[in-house]
Amino acid sequence: MSRNSLSNIRYTLVILAALLLSTFSAYAEPSYEEGEQLFKANCTACHKMQGKLVGPQLEGVVQKYAGEEEWLAKWIKNAPGLIAQGDEKAVALYEQYNKQQMQAFTNLSDDQIQSVITYIRDWEPEETGTVVVNGEGATGDPLADPGIYYALLGLVGILVLIALLLVIITATLVTAVRAKEGQEEFTFGDVMTRARGILGNKFFIATATTVIMLAGLAFTVREARTVGLHQGYMPEQPIKFSHALHAGTNQIDCKYCHTGTTKSKSAWIPSVNVCMNCHMQIQEGPQYGKEEIAKIYAAVGWDPDEFAYVNDPQPVEWVRIHNVPDHAYFNHAQHVVVGNLECQTCHGPVETMEVVYQYSDLGMGWCINCHRNEKVKVLGEETEYTVADMGGLNCARCHY
Template sequence: MIKRKNNALVPYLLSYPLLIIYLTFLTLFASQANVYAQEGDSGISTDPAIIAQGKTMFEENCRACHAVDRKVVGPALKEVYNRKDLAWITAFVQNSQKVIESGDQYAVDLYNEYNKTVMTPFPFLKDEDVAAIVAYIKDQTENAAVAEVAEGGEGAEVAAADEGSIPSNYLTAILVGLLIVLILILAVLGLIISVLTKYLREKKDLDEIDREVVEQKFGLEKVLKSPGFLGIVVFIFTAIVVKTIIDGLYTVGVQQGYAPTQPIAFSHEIHAGQYEIDCNYCHTGVTKSKNANIPSANICMNCHSAIKTESEEIKKIYAALDYDVATNQYGPNQKPIEWVRVHNLPDLAYFNHSQHVNVGGIECQTCHGPIEEMAVVRQYSNLTMGWCIDCHRKTDVNTVGNEYYDKLVELHDSKDALKVKDIGGLECSKCHY
C-alpha cells in the first residue's frame, strides 16, 4: 500500500529518469574501465578499440625504427610479449637506458647487439598506452595476412588519423541520443502512471490516504518543483555548457573561414579563375622561398598600366605608387599597400612553401582550397597541427626523377608508396624549432 501523504505521485515517478541517466553513465564508465580487463591468457587486451589505439601510437612513435615482421633500425617486434612480460616492456619503452643501467641481462644484450645504441625514451607514454601498442603487435603477429591487406587501404590510414579525439558532431549526436532516450523514458513513465492510476481507482479497498493520492490531480507547479524535474534541467544545462566549452576549446587558435576586408578589392575568381593567371606569376617566392610572398604593386602594373585604368580599385594602386596615368611616370611619394594577412601560423611552427610546392609537387588548392573561385580570399583549411599531421600520414612522397630519394626508396623496401611520415614527416623538429 502507498503510504506517501505529502508527496504527489506524478513528481515522485518523474524523479526516476535522472536516476536512470546516472546509472547509464555509470554503466558507460564501467564498460570503458572493463575494456582493459578484456584480455587473453597472456594478459594482453584483445579488444578492437584498444588494438586500434595501439596501431595509432605504433605508427606515430615506433614505426620509424621498428616493424612487426622484420628487423629495421631496431629488432622485429613479433612475439615480443613472449620474450618479456608487459611490465618489463613498459619500463623499457619509457626509459630503456634506466633498464640497461640496472644490469638487466636481456636489455644489456640488446644494447650491445645494436652497437650500443640507446632507444629513444618515451616517458609520455602511459602504461596503458604501451599495453595498447603490445596488443596491436600481438594482433599483427597472429593475423599477419589479414593485417597486411587491411593496412594497404587508404581507409586504415584515415581511421588511424582520426583516433584520439571526439569530433564535435559526435558529442552532439551523443547529447541528442540521450535526449531522445529521456523523452522515451518520460513517455513510458507517463503511460505507466496512467495505467496504474486507472487500476487503483477501480479498487474498492483503498484506505483514505491511498485514495487521496490516487485522486489527486496533476499539478504542473508540483512537477516543476519536483527533485526529478529539477535534476533533469540541471543535467541538460550542464551538458550544454560542457559541450559549448569543448567546442570552444577545439576552436582556440583556429581561423578557418577568416576573410578580412582588404584595402584594395582583389578577386582571385577573376584573375586565377576567369583569366587563368598562374599563381606563380604573382606569388613569385612560392617555388624558391619559405614564404609565397604578397605580390608587389609593380606586378599589378604589368597589366594595369593599360587595363581598366578607370577602375576605382586600380586607382588605389596608382595612389600607392604615386603613378600618373597621363604621363606614365612614377612620383617620389610611394607607400606600401597595407594588405591584411589571411593565413597565420603560430610563430612556433615552421612551414616552407618551396619544400611543399617545388619538391613535394603540392597544388595550391590542397591547402588553400578552390582559390580560383574566391572573390574574397578566405582561410579554407583549419591549418591545425592535427590537419598537417594527417596530411603527412596520407600523402605519398614525390620521388619520381628525384635522385635524393632513390636510396631511401630502396631501403624502404615496401610495396606501399613512401609516405611523408616515413621520411620524418612526424618528427617534432620538422615543424618546431
C-alpha cells in the first residue's frame, strides 16, 4: 500500500469525523420541530398557546421571562421541586394559581426543554382561513325549508291552468267541427246529462258505496291501532345534540353517556358534567360552532375564558322520547346485560340520526314478537330456546 493511499484514508476519516460531529452539534441545538413534538406530547394536557386551559396560556411567556431563561428551564423541569426548595418566584406563582401545581418533567433532557422553550418563543398563530359554516344552511334538510312547498304549489297551479286551457281549446275545436257538419252545438249541459246517466246507474252507486265503506273501515282500523304508539316521534331538543356526530363519527360508546343501561331500569340521560369530560377542551363543534356548546357551559355554569366553574348550574330540559307505558315494566339492564342485546335492536341506527326519533313502536305486539323469536344467550352463547320458552309471554312477566 502506498503512502499516498494511506493519507487518503486518513483524510476521509477526518472528514467523516467532522461530519459526525456536526450532526451531533446540530442535534444538540434546540429545534422548533422537536419542541413542537414535545409540546404536543407533554404540555397540551394543561396548556394552550392561546387561552387558558388548566394552566395559563403560553403565548408570550418566554418573552415575559426574558433574561431568566435558566430559571424558566428549571421550572419546566421540576416545578414541584422548585416550590419545595422555597424559590421565591416559584412559590409566588404557585400561590397565584390557587396552589395548582405543574407536574415535574424530569424525564425531559435539558436540550429537549430548550427545544420546548424555542417552540413557545417562536410560535405564531396560524392564519385562520377557516370557512365559517352558516348555521342555517348547515342543517342540510331541504324539506325543512318551507319555500320548496310554495314552489311546488306554484307548479301545480301552472299545470292546472294549462289543463284548463287545453280543455277550452278542445271544446272550441269540437264545437267548430260540429257546426261545420251541421250538427247541434256541443254544450256543457250535454256533458252533465251524460254524466248523470252514468252516476245514476244503480250498479255504479252500489259499487261506489261498498268501496267507500271498506276503505273507511280499513282506514279507521289502521289509525286506531297507532293510538298510544309514538313511532317516529321526533321532538326538537333544547340543545342540538347530534348522535350522528358523537356515536357515529366519534364512535363514542352509547354506554359512555347512557351508563344506566347496564345498571338500572332507566338508561340515564347524562348529567352535564359528562358532556364536560370532553367539552372542557372541545369548545367548538363542526356543525353549529360555539353556539350549541355554549348552552352546555351555560347549564353547567362554566366560564371557558376563566377555565373554571363560576355560576350555579341550571338543568337542561331534554324532551323525553321513549316512554314504555306505566302498566308495563321494562328494564334496560335486563335486556342489555343479561339479554346481551345491541342498543340498535330497539332504538334503530341512532349513530346515523342527526335528530333522534323513536324507531320502534314500543307496542305490546312488538315486545311479544321479539320474545317469541329472540334466542336466549347463556354466557354469550346462543341456545335453541326463545324468551317465550322461559315464560317470556306470561302476563305477569311485564304487567305487575
